[in-house]
Amino acid sequence: MMSILRTLWDVALHAFQPRVTKQYPEQPAYLPPRWRGRIILSRDPDGGERCVACYLCAVACPVDCISLQATEDANGRRYPEFFRINFSRCIFCGYCEEACPTYAIQLTPDFEMSEYSRQNLVYEKEDLLIDGEGKYPGYNFWRVAGVQIGGKDKGESENEAPPADLHDLMP
Amino acid sequence: MTTTPYHPVIAIIGILLVVLNLAALLIWIERRLLALWQDRYGPNRVGPFGLLQPLADAIKLFAKEDWIPPFADTVVFVIAPAIVVFTTLLAFAVIPVWPGVVIADLNIGVLFFLAMSSLGVYSVVLAGWSSDNKYALLGGLRAAAQMVSYEVFMGLSLMGVVLLAGSFRLSDIIDAQRHLWFIIPQFVGFLLFFVAGVAETRRLPFDLPEAESELVAGYHSEYSGMKFGMFFVGEYIGITLISAMITVLFFGGWLGPWLPPVIWFLIKTAFFLGVFILLRAALPRPRFDQLMAWGWKLMLPLALLNLLVTGAIVLGAGT
Numbered sequence: 001m002m003s004i005l006r007t008l009w010d011v012a013l014h015a016f017q018p019r020v021t022k023q024y025p026e027q028p029a030y031l032p033p034r035w036r037g038r039i040i041l042s043r044d045p046d047g048g049e050r051c052v053a054c055y056l057c058a059v060a061c062p063v064d065c066i067s068l069q070a071t072e073d074a075n076g077r078r079y080p081e082f083f084r085i086n087f088s089r090c091i092f093c094g095y096c097e098e099a100c101p102t103y104a105i106q107l108t109p110d111f112e113m114s115e116y117s118r119q120n121l122v123y124e125k126e127d128l129l130i131d132g133e134g135k136y137p138g139y140n141f142w143r144v145a146g147v148q149i150g151g152k153d154k155g156e157s158e159n160e161a162p163p164a165d166l167h168d169l170m171p
Numbered sequence: 172m173t174t175t176p177y178h179p180v181i182a183i184i185g186i187l188l189v190v191l192n193l194a195a196l197l198i199w200i201e202r203r204l205l206a207l208w209q210d211r212y213g214p215n216r217v218g219p220f221g222l223l224q225p226l227a228d229a230i231k232l233f234a235k236e237d238w239i240p241p242f243a244d245t246v247v248f249v250i251a252p253a254i255v256v257f258t259t260l261l262a263f264a265v266i267p268v269w270p271g272v273v274i275a276d277l278n279i280g281v282l283f284f285l286a287m288s289s290l291g292v293y294s295v296v297l298a299g300w301s302s303d304n305k306y307a308l309l310g311g312l313r314a315a316a317q318m319v320s321y322e323v324f325m326g327l328s329l330m331g332v333v334l335l336a337g338s339f340r341l342s343d344i345i346d347a348q349r350h351l352w353f354i355i356p357q358f359v360g361f362l363l364f365f366v367a368g369v370a371e372t373r374r375l376p377f378d379l380p381e382a383e384s385e386l387v388a389g390y391h392s393e394y395s396g397m398k399f400g401m402f403f404v405g406e407y408i409g410i411t412l413i414s415a416m417i418t419v420l421f422f423g424g425w426l427g428p429w430l431p432p433v434i435w436f437l438i439k440t441a442f443f444l445g446v447f448i449l450l451r452a453a454l455p456r457p458r459f460d461q462l463m464a465w466g467w468k469l470m471l472p473l474a475l476l477n478l479l480v481t482g483a484i485v486l487g488a489g490t
Contacts, residue, residue, distance in 0.1 A: 004454060011453035014208045021212045 035109035036094045039085055041125065042106055042134035049129065050104035050141055053080040057096035057105050065089035066096060075150025077142065083125040088118050102141035106134040182274050186263055194407035195225040201407075201448050208452040229400070237396035240302065247301035252391075252398045255294035255405035259412050262287035266415050267342045269425045269432035280341040281333060284416060285326050288371055291409065292318040295373070295380055298402070299390035310389025313459060314380035317370055320466040321377075324474035325367035331360040331481040332420050345424035354421045359477045361421045363470055368413035370466075372406060374447060376454040379462060414443035 022029060031037070044050050053070030071081040096105050115121050133139070148154050155162035199214065199222060206213030214221035239245055265280040267273040277283050292315065299311015333339055335356060336347035344353075354361050370377040381389035391402045418424055418439040425432030427439075457465075 007453045008449055011208050012449055014210055017210050019206075019210045019212055021210075023212070 031109035060099035244301035251298035252401035327474035328363035372409035
């Protein structure tokens with residue numbers, strides 16, 4: 001009997017305790033910088049697309065929500081012709097970000113993506129591409145990769161030795 | 172019946188409006204108060220402070236499919252939810268809100284209230300029976316057992332009050348409390364009536380007929396749409412009724428200094444509504460055999476003892 005009254009009293013006292021609820025849209029929740037949210041495609045410092053359309057993200061994706069088509073520009077530089085992420089399927093696992101060899105695809109701390117129509121959750125390349133460099137400022141894949149493309153020959157990359165002249169190696 | 176200076180229809184419409192709106196508001200009040208005691212906010216988005224939440228709920232209930240299971244006993248299934256609302260609303264007819272304002276000031280007011288709240292059992296039992304669902308049937312059976320056994324000492328617990336006031340008429344009972352509220356001489360009676368009232372309205376901790384953690388939703392498992400809404404509203408009207416009866420029988424009804432009588436009545440009733448919600452927020456549900464054992468082995472003897480002692484005192488003092 002006393003325990004019942006004690007319980008009632010204790011519960012009634014909770015009226016004077018601060019509430020734990022956060023009034024979400026007015027009081028935004030703190031999202032850690034590594035939060036895995038809306039996916040973006042970043043650009044390199046020169047403003048070019050980082051994505052080289054290698055398909056590794058599409059392969060890594062466990063729910064097959066990424067689809068893209070590779071193509072090449074006049075300089076022989078690969079880029080995606082289209083790049084489409086179906087966010088109604090995406091589970092925000094971040095495997096695409098781990099798989100990406102050029103830091104192009106990145107997950108951001110943003111989850112407010114509600115839509116009334118499911119079709120609106122399919123993001124095209126122009127929705128995904130941002131103007132900045134994301135989490136890896138200063139990184140330019142084409143500048144460090146030892147690949148020959150238009151405007152950059154072999155051996156002109158950063159930290160890259162000039163290619164060995166095979167004829168000089170003769171004994 | 173006392174003559175009233177106005178047409179009784181006005182009182183009927185007024186009390187109907189107040190009671191039904193209060194029942195709707197109680198949905199909001201209950202959720203806000205439960206949230207307050209659980210360190211949450213509760214519904215606060217629809218309208219100012221979420222006050223329009225009951226309206227949104229009502230729209231939702233009306234828009235839902237009103238489904239009658241093919242295996243149900245259709246007629247009884249449809250009638251059952253109406254009974255509980257009907258009987259509890261009828262019981263409000265005898266409750267005096269302030270001096271002279273009462274729909275029917277019966278000289279058997281207490282008995283009429285007891286009769287109406289007993290008839291409410293039929294609603295639950297028939298709902299459980301006609302649903303033809305094992306959980307609903309279990310809920311209906313529990314309701315029958317619980318409410319019949321708590322009915323017994325509910326009536327007996329009120330007899331002390333009737334003895335002291337010397338009348339079954341509720342306005343006479345209030346008049347008899349001018350000097351001393353019956354909560355003092357009839358404290359045991361108050362406790363018994365309160366427990367019986369909670370059991371009668373099927374509220375936590377005595378919500379065994381519903382018991383959503385064991386019986387899905389008990390007797391109204393199969394109900395949807397506005398038929399479920401009727402049970403819902405009936406429950407809240409029931410709480411209001413019990414709170415108003417506690418106010419009238421033990422806390423002097425409209426009696427109180429300074430404020431106008433109706434305000435006192437509303438304050439006291441609102442306090443007990445709050446206590447009902449606090450009970451729900453704080454207490455766990457007992458086992459069914461515990462419930463029955465308390466009812467018959469503890470509450471009933473206590474009620475009889477209370478009646479005996481009160482009778483002896485009235486007899487000794489009266490002559």
